[in-house]
Amino acid sequence: xxxxxxxxxxxxxxxxxxxxxxxxxxxxxxxxxxxxxxxxxxxxxxxxxxxxxxxxxxxxxxxxxxxxxxxxxxxxxxxxxxxxxxxxxxxxxxxxxxxx
Amino acid sequence: xxxxxxxxxxxxxxxxxxxxxxxxxxxxxxxxxxxxxxxxxxxxxxxxxxxxxxxxxxxxxxxxxxxxxxxxxxxxxxxxxxxxxxxxxxxxxxxxxxxxxxxxxxxxxxxxxxxxxxxxxxxxxxxxxxxxxxxxxxxxxxxxxxxxxxxxxxxxxxxxxxxxxxxxxxxxxxxxxxxxxxxxxxxxxxxxxxxxxxxxxxxxxxxxxxxxxxxxxxxxxxxxxxxxxxxxxxxxxxxxxxxxxxxxxxxxxxxxxxxxxxxxxxxxxxxxxxxxxxxxxxxxxxxxxxxxxxxxxxxxxxxxxxxxxxxxxxxxxxxxxxxxxxxxxxxxxxxxxxxxxxxxxxxxxxxxxxxxxxxxxxxxxxxxxxxxxxxxxxxxxxxxxxxxxxx
Ligand code: SF4
Ligand code: SF4
Numbered sequence: 001x002x003x004x005x006x007x008x009x010x011x012x013x014x015x016x017x018x019x020x021x022x023x024x025x026x027x028x029x030x031x032x033x034x035x036x037x038x039x040x041x042x043x044x045x046x047x048x049x050x051x052x053x054x055x056x057x058x059x060x061x062x063x064x065x066x067x068x069x070x071x072x073x074x075x076x077x078x079x080x081x082x083x084x085x086x087x088x089x090x091x092x093x094x095x096x097x098x099x100x
Numbered sequence: 101x102x103x104x105x106x107x108x109x110x111x112x113x114x115x116x117x118x119x120x121x122x123x124x125x126x127x128x129x130x131x132x133x134x135x136x137x138x139x140x141x142x143x144x145x146x147x148x149x150x151x152x153x154x155x156x157x158x159x160x161x162x163x164x165x166x167x168x169x170x171x172x173x174x175x176x177x178x179x180x181x182x183x184x185x186x187x188x189x190x191x192x193x194x195x196x197x198x199x200x201x202x203x204x205x206x207x208x209x210x211x212x213x214x215x216x217x218x219x220x221x222x223x224x225x226x227x228x229x230x231x232x233x234x235x236x237x238x239x240x241x242x243x244x245x246x247x248x249x250x251x252x253x254x255x256x257x258x259x260x261x262x263x264x265x266x267x268x269x270x271x272x273x274x275x276x277x278x279x280x281x282x283x284x285x286x287x288x289x290x291x292x293x294x295x296x297x298x299x300x301x302x303x304x305x306x307x308x309x310x311x312x313x314x315x316x317x318x319x320x321x322x323x324x325x326x327x328x329x330x331x332x333x334x335x336x337x338x339x340x341x342x343x344x345x346x347x348x349x350x351x352x353x354x355x356x357x358x359x360x361x362x363x364x365x366x367x368x369x370x371x372x373x374x375x376x377x378x379x380x381x382x383x384x385x386x387x388x389x390x391x392x393x394x395x396x397x398x399x400x401x402x403x404x405x406x407x408x409x410x411x412x413x414x415x416x417x418x419x420x421x422x423x424x425x426x427x428x429x430x431x432x433x434x435x436x437x438x439x440x441x442x443x444x445x446x447x448x449x450x451x452x453x454x455x456x457x458x459x460x461x462x463x464x465x466x467x468x469x470x471x472x473x474x475x476x477x478x479x480x481x482x483x484x485x486x487x488x489x490x491x
Binding site (some may be wrong): 020021023025028030037041 | 163189216218
């Protein structure tokens with residue numbers, strides 16, 4: 001997926017948070033991480049879940065990337081993380097923390 | 101393997117738990133889906149019973165919890181039930197008319213961990229809203245909708261559409277915009293319970309639908325990215341049935357106020373089923389083992405035309421309750437389907453409704469508002485809900 005720079009909401013310094021209307025949690029019965037919202041549930045694959053786990057309303061995108069690189073040494077993941085942020089934003093799973 | 105053709109370990113887990121906390125409600129909507137005889141069903145579950153139900157259902161994998169009724173705000177232990185649900189990891193939805201709510205309670209719900217409140221409106225104008233609800237509730241609802249927003253809940257407004265208000269669909273959507281709703285559900289009345297009793301008064305006409313649909317789509321287009329609008333055509337006007345509850349005992353579990361466990365909230369009226377009660381059985385047994393939850397699982401129970409129909413894996417033959425109410429046999433195809441041998445029962449109602457609306461024919465009976473008095477009177481007049489056609 002290609003996301004043009006002009007449509008970008010998230011830069012390295014943006015601090016994302018989980019949208020107040022969504023819940024991100026581990027579901028034992030599904031054996032995966034999910035996002036819960038009023039009409040249902042989205043099951044996440046493990047790489048999306050690894051990013052979501054680090055979205056805590058404190059860390060910036062750059063810090064999330066750095067943290068992921070520490071957990072997965074050698075992985076080229078900058079573009080994937082930025083792309084995920086935009087998609088997750090569009091789906092209203094996350095938002096930039098207000099007041100930045 | 102049981103004779104219904106189901107293999108226990110292939111049964112899905114219940115993902116949705118609908119907790120009907122009470123049948124009590126200060127409103128009197130004539131389209132209410134509660135059973136006609138609700139006033140005779142006493143013996144509500146205790147707080148502890150509900151907590152156990154939540155624990156057991158959660159353990160089986162239920163993730164979404166709907167708290168409804170009746171009016172769930174009538175339960176004074178609602179805050180406690182919400183807190184338990186939150187602690188167990190449910191995504192908790194409160195489905196309410198807003199009557200009985202105030203800022204103190206909204207705040208308490210937030211603190212208890214409630215995720216989402218859905219406020220239902222009867223119509224857009226005060227006069228009609230109050231007429232339909234049988235009370236003076238409109239102004240209060242507007243206040244409550246504003247508070248929902250203030251406490252950062254996703255605002256889901258639900259308008260139940262029927263013949264008496266569908267012509268105001270544009271006003272309804274303008275009101276939703278004014279209230280800054282995130283989601284609007286233009287829910288079409290489902291003809292169960294009271295709505296079935298009042299069907300000839302509530303079913304929109306063909307002409308009304310033809311007018312309403314383009315307006316709904318126009319607003320969907322206009323509000324793209326700002327407000328999501330769900331609009332569904334009443335199933336009577338379809339030629340294929342809805343995949344009711346995603347299949348019997350597939351993902352939905354309803355617990356009625358008295359603890360009766362149901363695969364859908366209308367199933368209580370089906371004859372020949374005893375439906376287990378959470379007072380006597382575990383959720384695990386009810387879901388996986390009870391004969392009633394297995395009765396319409398799989399495809400073995402089907403009759404023709406469903407049995408040999410290639411579409412049965414998509415719609416599961418439609419709604420068992422609708423099949424029963426209209427044809428007298430819950431194992432028949434949902435008569436909404438134009439392959440059903442009983443489809444004429446649907447088209448006849450649509451034609452009759454057209455004549456009634458045009459004042460060419462009188463409605464068979466006056467509209468009946470839902471309240472304990474009418475409930476008892478109707479229940480006494482017909483002890484069991486009789487199907488339209490004898491079995
Ligand atoms: S439909 Fe109306 S009467 Fe029935 S429970 Fe809901 S608010 Fe009360
Ligand atoms: S015949 Fe039965 S299975 Fe086939 S489309 Fe109609 S309701 Fe569905």
